[in-house]
Amino acid sequence: MIDAQQIKNLGQEFGIDTIRIAKAQPLLDAAARIKQQRNAGLYLPNEDWHRRNIDEFCDVRSVLPGAKSIIAACQCYLTDERIHNGASGNPYGLIARYTWRNHYSDLRKRLRKIALVLEKRHGAECMVYSNSGIAEKPIAQQCGIGYYGKHSIIINPTFGSWIVLGEIVNTLEIEPDAPVDAGCRDCTICIEACPTNAIIKPYVIDRRLCIQALTNWYGVLPHEIASVWGNRLYGCTICQDICPANRNVAAVRPRTDIGYVGPSISLLEILQIDEAQYRGKYANNQITANWINFKALQRNAIIALGNIRDPKTLPLLEKLTKYHDPVIAQSAGWAVDNF
Ligand code: SF4
Numbered sequence: 001m002i003d004a005q006q007i008k009n010l011g012q013e014f015g016i017d018t019i020r021i022a023k024a025q026p027l028l029d030a031a032a033r034i035k036q037q038r039n040a041g042l043y044l045p046n047e048d049w050h051r052r053n054i055d056e057f058c059d060v061r062s063v064l065p066g067a068k069s070i071i072a073a074c075q076c077y078l079t080d081e082r083i084h085n086g087a088s089g090n091p092y093g094l095i096a097r098y099t100w101r102n103h104y105s106d107l108r109k110r111l112r113k114i115a116l117v118l119e120k121r122h123g124a125e126c127m128v129y130s131n132s133g134i135a136e137k138p139i140a141q142q143c144g145i146g147y148y149g150k151h152s153i154i155i156n157p158t159f160g161s162w163i164v165l166g167e168i169v170n171t172l173e174i175e176p177d178a179p180v181d182a183g184c185r186d187c188t189i190c191i192e193a194c195p196t197n198a199i200i201k202p203y204v205i206d207r208r209l210c211i212q213a214l215t216n217w218y219g220v221l222p223h224e225i226a227s228v229w230g231n232r233l234y235g236c237t238i239c240q241d242i243c244p245a246n247r248n249v250a251a252v253r254p255r256t257d258i259g260y261v262g263p264s265i266s267l268l269e270i271l272q273i274d275e276a277q278y279r280g281k282y283a284n285n286q287i288t289a290n291w292i293n294f295k296a297l298q299r300n301a302i303i304a305l306g307n308i309r310d311p312k313t314l315p316l317l318e319k320l321t322k323y324h325d326p327v328i329a330q331s332a333g334w335a336v337d338n339f
């Protein structure tokens, strides 16, 4: 049995905010919950739950057959940078805070340093993850990185929900940590604040209504969603912005500049560059990951312009109502009507 404190010390040495240990075991409750939500049709058609083997997703032994434990980590990304809304004639669209930089890539690099030590020192086999492949949130809940908020996001007692998660699945026996004894209790603020009523009950999101999920789904948005979309270009954090558990979290210095995008991007730029230029300019950030639909971002830019109602952008929107792609044309039609 490896001393967990040794690993936590390594985490500190490599600049990781929190490390806790989970046992490598099937997460049966999580698998049942995901299946139930999939069967209830709560996911969008572009999401891969429809194809994925959920039992394998919820059991890290499917990626590393001899896995004994998971070193789970979180890194806070809350900074005090100001959001730039652009200027008259050049309004900007919001980027969700978690993707102002590529914290996943940064955390993976730090975790790889720990993995290297464990491989060399203890002959461990290790696989490093962040934001892909394994059931991160249930693992984080199981070992006390945090607890589930009613918005279905993990909340850490120190850093709130302003965290990215990462893991080292490995073959070492390490003493596991317990879940944290905390929760939302009788708070329902996020459920009431969600502009599309996507939190259909505590801990359950209807992703067909969730702006965060819809920003990467390509199609015509229903008017009632478009009208509360605001100036979002990618993602939505309203349910986190208003959460009392996030109220007193101290801002940190940016931990990385990998894939820096910042809090907002010019909406006109998104409509005027092509996909190759976009992917080149914002490379190394998740907003250019291969599963990101560039056309959905252009649709988002149009909806945001329709909500901002800057008269200088009207001629472009009017032109786009005649665009050959019906999603773009109809979205521009909605935007023009909303002026
Ligand atoms: S991300 Fe936005 S749309 Fe989705 S549940 Fe939270 S507040 Fe609602």
Ligand code: SF4
Residues within 6 Å of the ligand: 149, 150, 151, 183, 184, 187, 188, 189, 190, 191, 239, 242, 243, 244, 245
């Ligand atoms: S707003 Fe309230 S209910 Fe929602 S996650 Fe935060 S504490 Fe929980």
